[in-house]
Amino acid sequence: MGKGRSKYKQGLPDPIETYHPHLAKKRKVDDLDDAKPSKRTKDDKKTKTAPVVPEKKKSKASAPVNGTKQKAAAPLSAKKVAKDVPSRAKTNGKKAPVPLESHEDSEDGDGDEEEWESDVGDAPEGKLAAMDFMDSSDDEDELDDDDEPDLDDDSDGSVFDSGDEETRPIFSDDDLSGSEAEEQLTAANIAGLTRKLDLQIAREAEEAEAELQDQITTNIGTDEVKPFVIGAATGSDSEEEDEASKLSKLTPDLALLRSRINDVVRVLEDFSNLCEEGRSRTDYTEQIITDISAYYGYSPYLAEKLFHLFSPSEALSFFEANETPRPLVIRTNTLKTHRRDLAQVLINRGVTLEPIGKWSKVGLQVFESQVPLGATPEYLAGHYILQAASSFLPVMALAPQENERCLDMAAAPGGKTTYMAALMKNTGCVFANDANKTRAKGLIGNIHRLGVKNTIVCNYDAREFPKVIGGFDRVLLDAPCSGTGVIAKDASVKTNKTEKDFLKLPHLQKQLLLAAIDSVDHNSKTGGYIVYSTCSVTVEENEGVVEYALKKRPNVKLVETGLTFGVEGFVSFRGKTFNERMKMTRRYYPHKYNVDGFYVAKFRKVGPSPVGSGNAQTEELIEEEVVEMDVDGPDGEEAEKTSGAFEWSEDEEDAKMIEKNLKRYKRKKGIDPRADPSKAGTKEKKKEDEETISPAKANGEKRGKVTKTKGFVKVSNDKPNKKSK
Numbered sequence: 269m270g271k272g273r274s275k276y277k278q279g280l281p282d283p284i285e286t287y288h289p290h291l292a293k294k295r296k297v298d299d300l301d302d303a304k305p306s307k308r309t310k311d312d313k314k315t316k317t318a319p320v321v322p323e324k325k326k327s328k329a330s331a332p333v334n335g336t337k338q339k340a341a342a343p344l345s346a347k348k349v350a351k352d353v354p355s356r357a358k359t360n361g362k363k364a365p366v367p368l369e370s371h372e373d374s375e376d377g378d379g380d381e382e383e384w385e386s387d388v389g390d391a392p393e394g395k396l397a398a399m400d401f402m403d404s405s406d407d408e409d410e411l412d413d414d415d416e417p418d419l420d421d422d423s424d425g426s427v428f429d430s431g432d433e434e435t436r437p438i439f440s441d442d443d444l445s446g447s448e449a450e451e452q453l454t455a456a457n458i459a460g461l462t463r464k465l466d467l468q469i470a471r472e473a474e475e476a477e478a479e480l481q482d483q484i485t486t487n488i489g490t491d492e493v494k495p496f497v498i499g500a501a502t503g504s505d506s507e508e509e510d511e512a513s514k515l516s517k518l519t520p521d522l523a524l525l526r527s528r529i530n531d532v533v534r535v536l537e538d539f540s541n542l543c544e545e546g547r548s549r550t551d552y553t554e555q556i557i558t559d560i561s562a563y564y565g566y567s568p569y570l571a572e573k574l575f576h577l578f579s580p581s582e583a584l585s586f587f588e589a590n591e592t593p594r595p596l597v598i599r600t601n602t603l604k605t606h607r608r609d610l611a612q613v614l615i616n617r618g619v620t621l622e623p624i625g626k627w628s629k630v631g632l633q634v635f636e637s638q639v640p641l642g643a644t645p646e647y648l649a650g651h652y653i654l655q656a657a658s659s660f661l662p663v664m665a666l667a668p669q670e671n672e673r674c675l676d677m678a679a680a681p682g683g684k685t686t687y688m689a690a691l692m693k694n695t696g697c698v699f700a701n702d703a704n705k706t707r708a709k710g711l712i713g714n715i716h717r718l719g720v721k722n723t724i725v726c727n728y729d730a731r732e733f734p735k736v737i738g739g740f741d742r743v744l745l746d747a748p749c750s751g752t753g754v755i756a757k758d759a760s761v762k763t764n765k766t767e768k769d770f771l772k773l774p775h776l777q778k779q780l781l782l783a784a785i786d787s788v789d790h791n792s793k794t795g796g797y798i799v800y801s802t803c804s805v806t807v808e809e810n811e812g813v814v815e816y817a818l819k820k821r822p823n824v825k826l827v828e829t830g831l832t833f834g835v836e837g838f839v840s841f842r843g844k845t846f847n848e849r850m851k852m853t854r855r856y857y858p859h860k861y862n863v864d865g866f867y868v869a870k871f872r873k874v875g876p877s878p879v880g881s882g883n884a885q886t887e888e889l890i891e892e893e894v895v896e897m898d899v900d901g902p903d904g905e906e907a908e909k910t911s912g913a914f915e916w917s918e919d920e921e922d923a924k925m926i927e928k929n930l931k932r933y934k935r936k937k938g939i940d941p942r943a944d945p946s947k948a949g950t951k952e953k954k955k956e957d958e959e960t961i962s963p964a965k966a967n968g969e970k971r972g973k974v975t976k977t978k979g980f981v982k983v984s985n986d987k988p989n990k991k992s993k
């Protein structure tokens with residue numbers, strides 16, 4: 269059976285709210301087994317026979333576990349371990365060409381097409397033409413400047429959970445003619461869904477059994493047991509032990525490592541009761557970061573950065589979720605078909621699928637398929653695109669309207685551009701830009717295949733906007749990023765992102781965001797919005813960038829994204845305080861929603877950009893302003909003042925506030941505030957902050973007086989706007 273014909277089963281995704289160490293321990297070893305049958309006996313045996321901690325170690329702090337004394341696993345040097353021994357992540361064979369993996373990728377992520385190509389290679393002869401449409405984004409080109417971040421590292425695609433069994437979503441009103449059709453569809457799908465349910469029930473039974481076994485063998489759940497998890501303070505008790513310790517550094521016992529990770533989580537979450545005498549929280553935290561780094565194969569630097577985003581148990585859920593692929597999702601191209609029709613055709617071809625959830629009317633989650641989805645006649649005809657569910661979100665937040673003029677600043681390979689065009693029903697105009705020429709070619713391929721007719725592709729460094737062209741109604745900046753949200757898809761992120769990347773990328777992102785803001789027409793009758801998104805979960809690439817933009821451009825304000833789910837953005841993080849409105853931004857996590865990690869922020873431009881802005885690349889970055897805020901910490905008075913300075917709590921206060929801030933800004937820049945006749949904010953149109961993001965509604969929304977496609981004319985930035993609409 270060729271790869272393309274393999275079944276790629278997709279279990280029903282379960283959002284994991286909280287990590288249960290005692291459950292996961294067993295599951296983890298099973299995962300290892302699944303991935304590498306040859307390891308099965310060994311690991312399995314170890315889990316069942318080895319105690320959580322070896323019994324030899326003698327220490328006052330050790331507590332009896334199942335009648336034995338616990339022994340701490342030797343502390344491991346993560347770097348050493350990562351170098352010398354196969355980590356858990358490496359042993360699970362994720363890099364092996366597993367059909368499930370290749371099908372998990374989506375077209376709007378880097379390198380996705382490469383994997384699909386191999387599928388097509390195995391497809392029947394007549395379908396080989398599919399390669400023409402799919403060889404678009406396997407290129408690894410970078411921007412010319414060596415010092416620029418690696419532009420091709422961003423794998424933007426990710427996919428979304430369709431929801432749990434109880435709340436199985438139904439097809440939306442717009443694409444179902446009636447309940448009869450739905451019934452037919454469900455009946456046709458029933459075999460696949462039943463199989464899926466059976467698998468889930470079996471898995472739950474297995475987990476329950478594992479939990480029972482676990483409690484028997486380790487006494488986890490018995491509160492009196494204090495885990496002894498950190499190496500003895502005085503060092504080893506014997507030579508024999510030293511040897512054992514050395515050996516374990518070379519060949520870490522994954523089950524033991526795992527066990528210690530679980531134990532440390534327990535300690536950190538109930539520190540006063542479970543901590544060992546003389547050990548600080550920092551000791552435990554350092555230990556768990558070292559262990560996570562070794563167990564999952566992350567650089568210690570990144571493991572630490574990611575660990576601190578969550579509570580200890582949630583962090584573990586996050587790392588765990590990164591070990592499993594997200595579900596495969598396709599987006600119906602409503603320019604060519606309806607979701608119901610597409611679903612029916614694909615079901616007839618042997619595809620098991622269902623709508624991804626009530627929040628989307630165009631997404632279908634695929635559980636199983638008899639055919640390569642990148643080579644069906646419907647695919648070739650552009651009836652759908654393989655697209656991560658999380659990739660829908662920024663476009664839904666942007667909510668482009670018919671006849672508007674929109675810019676997608678970093679567009680290749682075009683998953684979001686083509687969705688924008690579909691929401692706009694091929695009216696108005698979308699400028700789809702990407703700095704990478706080769707990737708831009710892939711963008712053109714997708715645009716053609718999906719029948720998009722309102723889009724102009726261009727190839728600029730987006731920091732050159734709005735010098736290239738400005739005055740847009742809406743701008744999407746799906747920024748190049750570190751990809752810490754898509755580790756399940758690209759495990760190389762675990763080790764190849766350095767501290768330097770987390771300085772360079774935010775710098776670029778800030779420049780791009782300023783350019784995005786400056787490219788929007790604040791006088792737009794229907795729009796005036798900017799959406800910033802990344803497939804990264806780090807604060808410096810998200811809230812840090814947004815905060816910077818708010819400070820640099822007091823003429824924008826954060827507004828609700830309109831997205832119906834997602835965790836609120838941080839208003840404070842490890843001593844940094846952000847604008848209060850930051851909670852309007854949305855964070856998405858794999859362990860929480862079974863989507864790739866993502867971030868979405870929406871701004872409304874309420875006044876003109878500062879005179880003289882217009883080339884974000886050359887504009888000086890005022891990092892100090894952000895740093896200034898940090899020093900006082902979250903509760904500092906100064907921080908309050910600073911953050912409040914750019915905050916609009918009441919709409920009616922906007923005009924005054926904007927004017928004041930603009931004057932202050934101009935004075936700071938040495939510009940006479942009276943030189944600019946435009947009164948910031950006074951012409952602000954009355955608009956709802958909360959936009960409806962339902963694509964159907966977006967498509968059907970009442971429009972202003974905008975008529976046809978606006979011409980490809982240079983509109984000077986924020987000058988009294990005379991462009992013809």
Ligand SMILES: C[S@@+](CC[C@H](N)C(=O)[O-])C[C@H]1O[C@@H](n2cnc3c(N)ncnc32)[C@H](O)[C@@H]1O
Pocket residue numbers: 375376377411419420422423424659677678679680681682683684685701702703704707728729730731746747748749
């Ligand atoms: C996250 S991907 C975009 C994915 C795309 N929005 C989609 O949905 O298919 C980021 C893109 O930014 C592009 N890029 C990087 N630096 C850029 C720059 N300075 N100007 C414009 N595009 C840039 C990269 O080539 C890459 O295609």
